[in-house]
Amino acid sequence: MDPVAWESARKLVHRSRLSHTLDRLVERIQHSPLPGMLREGLVAGLGTNSASASRIDPARLKELTGLPPTKAIRSLCVYFALVREEAPPSCEPDPHDVEAFVQQNPSPYDFLLQVEEPSLLDLGAGDLSFEEELLDHYFPALKQNGKALTLHAVDRLQPGSQLGGAYHASPERLRRFTCDAPDTLHFRFWGGVDMTDLSSRPHLLAHYTMVTCHAPATPTFAYEPTRLSPATIHSHLTKTKGESRTVRIRGEEALEVMHRGRRLTFPAWKFVVQGPLALLNLAARRGALCVFAAVDDEVFWEILAQLVEDPGMRPPDVVFTPDVLPEIFGQVHQDLSSLKVGERCHLSDVTPLRQNLPASTTLRERNPGTCRFRYVEIRRGAVFPGMPAGSTARQFRHMSEEVPPWHLVLVPERVPGV
Ligand SMILES: C[S@@+](CC[C@H](N)C(=O)[O-])C[C@H]1O[C@@H](n2cnc3c(N)ncnc32)[C@H](O)[C@@H]1O
Numbered sequence: 001m002d003p004v005a006w007e008s009a010r011k012l013v014h015r016s017r018l019s020h021t022l023d024r025l026v027e028r029i030q031h032s033p034l035p036g037m038l039r040e041g042l043v044a045g046l047g048t049n050s051a052s053a054s055r056i057d058p059a060r061l062k063e064l065t066g067l068p069p070t071k072a073i074r075s076l077c078v079y080f081a082l083v084r085e086e087a088p089p090s091c092e093p094d095p096h097d098v099e100a101f102v103q104q105n106p107s108p109y110d111f112l113l114q115v116e117e118p119s120l121l122d123l124g125a126g127d128l129s130f131e132e133e134l135l136d137h138y139f140p141a142l143k144q145n146g147k148a149l150t151l152h153a154v155d156r157l158q159p160g161s162q163l164g165g166a167y168h169a170s171p172e173r174l175r176r177f178t179c180d181a182p183d184t185l186h187f188r189f190w191g192g193v194d195m196t197d198l199s200s201r202p203h204l205l206a207h208y209t210m211v212t213c214h215a216p217a218t219p220t221f222a223y224e225p226t227r228l229s230p231a232t233i234h235s236h237l238t239k240t241k242g243e244s245r246t247v248r249i250r251g252e253e254a255l256e257v258m259h260r261g262r263r264l265t266f267p268a269w270k271f272v273v274q275g276p277l278a279l280l281n282l283a284a285r286r287g288a289l290c291v292f293a294a295v296d297d298e299v300f301w302e303i304l305a306q307l308v309e310d311p312g313m314r315p316p317d318v319v320f321t322p323d324v325l326p327e328i329f330g331q332v333h334q335d336l337s338s339l340k341v342g343e344r345c346h347l348s349d350v351t352p353l354r355q356n357l358p359a360s361t362t363l364r365e366r367n368p369g370t371c372r373f374r375y376v377e378i379r380r381g382a383v384f385p386g387m388p389a390g391s392t393a394r395q396f397r398h399m400s401e402e403v404p405p406w407h408l409v410l411v412p413e414r415v416p417g418v
Contacts, residue, residue, distance in 0.1 A: 008083045009074040020096045021077065022046050022055065028080040038064065042076070092207055093288045095413040099375040102289065107387045108210070108409045111289050112138055115209050118149050121286060123195045123213040123279070125153035126390060127166060128173040130214050131187070133388030135177070139185065148184040151177070152204060156269060159191035163254055163267045166391070194269075196278045197364045198286075211287030214390035215294040215405075216279060222298045224275040224306065225361055227314050233273055236319045244271060276303040277360035284357060284371040284412035292408040294382050294393035300406040301325055307376055308332070309352040339380040341404050347376035356415055375411035380404055 047055025065072040112118040157164040177187040242259040253268040283290040382396035
């Protein structure tokens with residue numbers, strides 16, 4: 001037997017990949033020219049309907065190959081050329097490994113401890129309180145393992161602007177993470193940067209271990225422009241938020257909104273709608289593992305509609321108001337709405353995941369390429385034990401009028417051959 005192939009097959013039988021390897025072997029054997037009895041025996045020996053190692057029938061495999069189970073599977077991997085099809089070595093984590101990890105671990109952030117060069121990009125970072133919690137939680141362990149952390153954050157708020165209030169990056173945190181930071185923390189914050197236009201930022205990494213977005217902005221990501229017309233979005237915003245106009249406040253352009261008799265001012269871009277496809281494509285292209293936390297109800301259903309295969313859940317020009325959600329999302333709405341705070345589920349157990357994520361019309365990223373999410377986990381709640389959170393998530397418990405927010409853990413992968 002080819003000793004290099006035999007050695008390479010070792011990683012295919014690792015706990016985190018085993019179930020995927022068995023699925024691939026079964027498929028290969030079923031389509032092979034082996035005699036029928038042998039084919040059926042091997043398929044039965046490898047098992048078909050469970051993600052766990054207990055699906056294997058060691059006695060059957062031994063009978064057919066003369067080898068103990070792990071060696072038998074490694075031999076089959078070599079025989080059926082699974083090894084040769086492995087992607088060339090890369091420092092990017094394999095999506096199968098990422099999925100296996102997040103399925104087995106309550107905190108997706110623990111994945112940072114698994115990789116050699118951990119990195120995280122936080123989109124719409126606000127006051128940087130998530131960064132602070134992340135560092136408090138993970139930095140000591142990373143340091144102890146001799147690993148440096150690259151932590152990058154962007155926010156569209158222009159530093160020094162009088163608009164945006166508490167979402168401005170905290171100067172105290174900025175100082176602590178940069179000037180006073182140890183050598184093993186590579187932190188950078190870009191203010192005044194639109195996350196949908198990162199191509200011109202040469203110091204960002206092309207790929208991060210994790211991409212996060214805590215409390216994705218609304219209405220920015222609450223309406224998908226490929227589904228809703230500008231007129232529909234505009235009329236819905238006027239109805240729910242109020243009439244708006246552009247004004248100048250002490251020389252700075254701003255958006256003034258008349259909301260329930262009050263005159264509110266926001267950054268000028270506040271009502272520029274970019275839609276969830278922009279956020280999803282950006283996260284999928286830049287991250288091996290993505291987390292969207294403290295997602296409000298409106299943004300959540302619009303994101304969800306883009307993650308599922310069923311086009312009926314993306315009706316053209318229908319705004320997802322609470323009264324239409326049960327009819328549009330049917331059983332999916334029922335199953336997800338019944339999740340209690342703290343509970344989680346796999347979206348693929350509820351409805352098939354979308355096989356190709358379409359491009360966004362608002363995202364300006366180089367290096368297009370089709371991707372999809374191979375794993376989507378949905379949790380209910382703002383904060384979770386042992387997991388760092390942003391300041392908006394921490395405020396949810398004080399917001400009696402808000403329904404509990406949503407939390408998504410997503411593992412992207414490239415769609416081959418597209
Ligand atoms: C609801 S706040 C959440 C802030 C913080 N992540 C948290 O969890 O508290 C949304 C943030 O996204 C930022 N933002 C909105 N649109 C953005 C865009 N296109 N690019 C980058 N940041 C954006 C806002 O300035 C704001 O700080």
